[in-house]
Amino acid sequence: xxxxxxxxxxxxxxxxxxxxxxxxxxxxxxxxxxxxxxxxxxxxxxxxxxxxxxxxxxxxxxxxxxxxxxxxxxxxxxxxxxxxxxxxxxxxxxxxxxxxxxxxxxxxxxxxxxxxxxxxxxxxxxxxxxxxxxxxxxxxxxxxxxxxxxxxxxxxxxxxxxxxxxxxxxxxxxxxxxxxxxxxxxxxxxxxxxxxxxxxxxxxxxxxxxxxxxxxxxxxxxxxxxxxxxxxxxxxxxxxxxxxxxxxxxxxxxxxxxxxxxxxxxxxxxxxxxxxxxxxxxxxxxxxxxxxxxxxxxxxxxxxxxx
Amino acid sequence: xxxxxxxxxxxxxxxxxxxxxxxxxxxxxxxxxxxxxxxxxxxxxxxxxxxxxxxxxxxxxxxxxxxxxxxxxxxxxxxxxxxxxxxxxxxxxxxxxxxxxxxxxxxxxxxxxxxxxxxxxxxxxxxxxxxxxxxxxxxxxxxxxxxxxxxxxxxxxxxxxxxxxxxxxxxxxxxxxxxxxxxxxxxxxxxxxxxxxxxxxxxxxxxxxxxxxxxxxxxxxxxxxxxxxxxxxxxxxxxxxxxxxxxxxxxxxxxxxxxxxxxxx
Numbered sequence: 001x002x003x004x005x006x007x008x009x010x011x012x013x014x015x016x017x018x019x020x021x022x023x024x025x026x027x028x029x030x031x032x033x034x035x036x037x038x039x040x041x042x043x044x045x046x047x048x049x050x051x052x053x054x055x056x057x058x059x060x061x062x063x064x065x066x067x068x069x070x071x072x073x074x075x076x077x078x079x080x081x082x083x084x085x086x087x088x089x090x091x092x093x094x095x096x097x098x099x100x101x102x103x104x105x106x107x108x109x110x111x112x113x114x115x116x117x118x119x120x121x122x123x124x125x126x127x128x129x130x131x132x133x134x135x136x137x138x139x140x141x142x143x144x145x146x147x148x149x150x151x152x153x154x155x156x157x158x159x160x161x162x163x164x165x166x167x168x169x170x171x172x173x174x175x176x177x178x179x180x181x182x183x184x185x186x187x188x189x190x191x192x193x194x195x196x197x198x199x200x201x202x203x204x205x206x207x208x209x210x211x212x213x214x215x216x217x218x219x220x221x222x223x224x225x226x227x228x229x230x231x232x233x234x235x236x237x238x239x240x241x242x243x244x245x246x247x248x249x250x251x252x253x254x255x256x257x258x259x260x261x262x263x264x265x266x267x268x269x270x271x272x273x274x275x276x277x278x279x280x281x282x283x284x285x286x287x288x289x290x291x292x293x294x295x296x297x298x299x300x301x302x303x304x305x306x307x
Numbered sequence: 308x309x310x311x312x313x314x315x316x317x318x319x320x321x322x323x324x325x326x327x328x329x330x331x332x333x334x335x336x337x338x339x340x341x342x343x344x345x346x347x348x349x350x351x352x353x354x355x356x357x358x359x360x361x362x363x364x365x366x367x368x369x370x371x372x373x374x375x376x377x378x379x380x381x382x383x384x385x386x387x388x389x390x391x392x393x394x395x396x397x398x399x400x401x402x403x404x405x406x407x408x409x410x411x412x413x414x415x416x417x418x419x420x421x422x423x424x425x426x427x428x429x430x431x432x433x434x435x436x437x438x439x440x441x442x443x444x445x446x447x448x449x450x451x452x453x454x455x456x457x458x459x460x461x462x463x464x465x466x467x468x469x470x471x472x473x474x475x476x477x478x479x480x481x482x483x484x485x486x487x488x489x490x491x492x493x494x495x496x497x498x499x500x501x502x503x504x505x506x507x508x509x510x511x512x513x514x515x516x517x518x519x520x521x522x523x524x525x526x527x528x529x530x531x532x533x534x535x536x537x538x539x540x541x542x543x544x545x546x547x548x549x550x551x552x553x554x555x556x557x558x559x560x561x562x563x564x565x566x567x568x569x570x571x572x
Contacts, residue, residue, distance in 0.1 A: 157422075161415060164404075164425035168412055171401035174393070178360070179468075180386030180417040 007260055010136040015256030016143030017204045019249030023150055024197030025224030026248045032170040032190045037094035041101030042075040042195040043217030046202025048105040051115040051212030061123040065203050072199020073192040075101060080188035105214055113214040122207035139208045151245045166190055219273050222280055227252035229283040308508050309336040309476055314368030316358060328354040330532040341502050343519040344512045346529035352512040356478045361385040372475055387417030390469030392482040399465030402454030406445060409453055410434045413468035437467055459490035463497055470501050477509040516548045
């Protein structure tokens with residue numbers, strides 16, 4: 001029994017670290033209304049940059065996080081330029097960057113597809129050592145502190161003039177352009193912020209699992225969408241923006257918890273992607289189908305008298 | 308104020324779909340002019356407004372506001388001078404944002420947006436006052452999402468937003484066409500009131516000839532990308548719908564067969 005509890009603890013810790021990525025996905029998917037597929041590549045980018053800096057350059061684990069953040073923003077800028085300046089549709093622009101990042105990531109890791117950190121010091125092992133807690137607990141502490149900080153920073157940013165203009169770009173591009181905002185710059189900024197967070201999350205997960213892998217970002221966008229949907233189901237009635245941002249991280253923790261449970265129940269790891277995809281497809285389609293079903297039920301041939 | 312000199316625009320040049328939208332338009336507006344624009348479908352009314360606003364680049368000619376040549380400025384830079392209300396009530400406001408957030412975005416039209424707070428506390432009284440003057444009860448719903456408002460309320464709000472920070476030029480592109488007659492009347496009266504009170508310079512496209520005669524101090528009629536009739540002052544006040552119809556036949560040399568304009572008599 002305690003084995004399961006430990007596994008659950010690990011899952012929640014992992015979920016919170018991935019939650020930083022989901023915050024990034026939230027910016028593009030929910031605020032800018034762009035499905036940005038760069039994410040799969042920029043998540044791995046963060047891991048690769050972080051592992052390479054720590055292993056080959058003796059980098060400080062915290063400095064490695066900032067380096068990953070910057071690298072992710074650069075990746076977001078590439079997608080942003082492809083989309084806004086060259087007017088390639090957002091989905092395709094994201095795919096192009098994602099594909100190219102696969103090669104870039106391999107170059108960063110000097111051609112190796114996997115870089116283990118082994119006994120090297122990370123932020124998480126440092127916290128675990130100095131507070132005398134398990135790795136999973138340390139991950140959770142680090143994750144909660146960073147996620148809380150980011151929620152605060154994002155809450156502040158999206159309340160500023162610039163942040164409001166970015167949100168308005170997602171809601172109504174025509175309107176905010178007529179009010180004097182360069183919507184291309186807003187999209188570029190949003191994509192940079194988003195991929196910066198995604199890459200930071202990749203670096204955190206790398207430090208948590210003690211290795212970086214060229215494939216670690218595969219399916220990240222789908223996990224992000226699943227976490228956003230779970231967060232909205234759990235806390236959808238809260239309209240405060242800080243609550244919405246928090247719900248995204250909580251959704252991610254719950255997603256990884258569900259994942260750990262279904263794996264415990266005997267689902268094969270290899271089937272996990274199929275499970276997640278089906279889950280997201282259902283979560284996105286059920287509200288639509290329910291609406292249609294209700295509209296059909298509400299129909300009556302004679303109608304009711306208005307009272 | 309606004310000076311347009313020989314502006315031309317052809318869409319899909321060199322293809323079978325070539326459409327000459329503006330064929331050398333020249334127009335000068337004095338400060339305080341409230342000009343109504345009429346004409347059949349495809350006459351170039353909306354295209355003219357879109358060219359002024361910078362939605363598409365012009366092929367040739369010059370557009371100036373207060374002597375500043377804005378012909379090649381992008382749309383978002385021209386916003387500094389121009390307030391706009393669109394035909395579609397959904398286009399002028401952000402449905403997912405609060406009424407006060409929309410107003411705060413509008414107050415900063417054309418200004419640099421930085422990292423200071425999006426709505427300053429002292430602005431809220433100003434918004435409440437401005438909303439009270441709309442007389443739609445919106446002043447008590449400042450934190451409601453705009454998506455909850457009706458089309459008429461949203462259009463009135465867009466009008467308020469376009470004029471919150473006084474624009475050098477106000478562009479109204481059939482902004483009452485999507486509303487029911489009663490609401491359209493109310494929004495139109497509000498428009499007239501705001502333009503008079505704030506002494507704005509405005510261009511208003513309409514399909515309703517009566518409105519075109521009743522409102523504003525000057526009227527222009529367009530046909531096939533040209534301004535075919537331009538009347539102001541006393542002469543405009545004496546205009547009848549019949550005169551406009553006759554004028555149209557005269558200038559264009561064809562029967563006036565536009566259903567929408569006939570019905571709008």
